Amino acid sequence: MSVERYDPIANPYAPGAGTPPPALVGRDDIIDDASIALQRWKAARTSQHLLVTGLRGVGKTVLLGKLAALGEHAGYRVIRVEALGGDDTLRSFLRQARRIVEELDGGARVGRALRSIESVSLTVVGTGVAVERQATTPDREALSDVVTDVVAAAADDGLGIMIALDEAQMLDHHDIRRLLAGAHRCGQDGLPLYAVLAGLPNLVGDVAKAATYAERMFTVADLGPLTPDQVVEAVVTPAEEIGVSWTPDASEAIVDLSDGFPFFVQTWAYHTWNAAIDDPISAADVERAAPNANHALDSSFFAARIARIPASEVAYVQALASLGPGPHRSGDVAAAADKTTPQVAAFRDRLIDEGVIYAPRYGWVEFAIPHFDRYVARALPNA
Ligand SMILES: Nc1ncnc2c1ncn2[C@@H]1O[C@H](COP(=O)(O)OP(=O)(O)O)[C@@H](O)[C@H]1O
Ligand SMILES: [Mg+2]
Structure with missing residues (x-):
């Protein structure tokens, strides 16, 4: 049978970045585990935090949003940040932390939390905080105190804190270390903090490098294809x-x-x-x-x-694409570009920083975007 046309306004599908799909499939186990973790932390029982990893377009942001909603429902105030590189990430984190603390019902720990927020804010230009200037010295290391102090202040009010950090592989690794140190301390003190970090697959290695205890703090949900x-x-x-x-x-x-x-x-x-x-x-x-x-x-x-890739890096992208899908040895990519590995190392590193490729393991690279090899073969064929 044939119809006129289906109503485009009623079209239920949701292609986009972070746009919630009409049916969120295949994530029930992760959502259930996160829900248990949220409730355990609220009951002063420890649990692991969550790393959500996967290629672009696999559904990390959507899942993060779903878990954030779950957190709010479970009595958490959510600090939700997308890491962009640079200090914007920290600025946004501090602003949200500050807003949450200001909305709390007073208490001795509120002042303390505001002071640690100010101490870090003073290290970041343009945070736009105006706290009465007490004897606070700028100290970026105090980021770990921000985490513990904000969570402690919230806990006094019967609330938990959830940190939902997207594109976490873009966060400065010192800041990751400081955040994890704060989260680690919350765990030791039984304070209700639940952290979900989402990012490209190399995030697992980044986190492991940040602190010796970091791996044990997290469960990894590696989102593959449906x-x-x-x-x-x-x-x-x-x-x-x-x-x-x-x-x-x-x-x-x-x-x-x-x-x-x-x-x-x-x-x-x-x-x-x-x-x-x-x-x-x-x-x-x-x-x-x-x-x-x-x-x-x-x-x-x-x-x-590809629009963001300078011409100098396009040759590397074409070389990687010419090898087909999946991870490839850095040396093979260099050879496909008629270069030596050291000659292309800078391009490789920049493409990793830009999130176009990632290193699934040492000495290997893969596109962080599924089907990107086919696209390059189609759109930039003269490799
Ligand atoms: N579990 C899912 N089931 C169906 N569609 C999904 C699912 N997760 C994500 N999507 C869809 O996939 C697209 C990409 O999701 P997004 O969360 O932005 O991916 P990522 O953050 O990993 O790049 C969106 O259009 C979204 O609606
Ligand atoms: Mg995303």
Whole structure:
């Protein structure tokens, strides 16, 4: 059967960055574990914090948002920051910490928390705090005191603190160390702090390097692609709820095209909905959507990444892409670029800093963006 067109305004799918999907699939276990951790901390029982890792578009930010909502529901005040590199991250962290403390019901520990916030704020230009200038010396190390003092002040008020830090691989490693030191102390004192750090897979190594005890503080949830069943659920359920069906062939086509990556699932489902003329939505409809879906992926998701890459680094990107998907040895990439490893080391490091590639293990590199090798072969073919 054929329909006029499905209403684009009713299109339930949500391709984007951090845009909550209509059906958040495959994350129930992580959400349940986090919920238990939140409640344990509130009951003065310790628990591990959480590292959420994965490639771009796998659903880290969305999950972080979900867990933050869970935290608020469980009696936590949430400090939610996306690390951008530079002091902006810390500035935002301090502003939110300060706002939370100011809204607390007085208490001796509030003054103390404000003083440690001021002490760190004075090391960061433009934090915009105006505390009565007491005998506070600027001290960035006091960031760990900010964590413990803010949590202690909140605990006096029956509240917990949740730190939800996105793109955490971009945070200065000294600041990571200071935050973890504060969190570690909260754990020893039984104070209700729950930290969720989300980032690219190399975040696990960054955290491990920050302190000897850091690895043991965290559970790692490494988000991989969704299973075929989960993709089908993500596609079919939201449509069903508004009376629209997909044929099994059509949802299978999305499984194949997306390789299970949530961003691709949302993009393909979204464009298929808008292009569809069959009822139920058919595999032919998925094909009809291909030009728009591919164009959307190329011009937003992929191009946004490559746009920031200077020409000098593009050759490295092309060399890596020429080796196909998956991780590759740094030496092989250099060879593919007709260079030696030391000659390309600076490009490699900058691309890691920019989050285009990451090092899954020492001496190896991989694109941090799924299907990026195919994109480069398509868009920048003269490798
Ligand atoms: N569990 C999920 N099920 C279905 N779609 C998801 C899921 N997680 C994320 N998405 C979708 O994937 C896209 C990318 O999510 P995002 O959280 O921004 O990824 P990341 O932060 O890892 O780059 C969004 O369009 C979002 O709606
Ligand atoms: Mg994200």
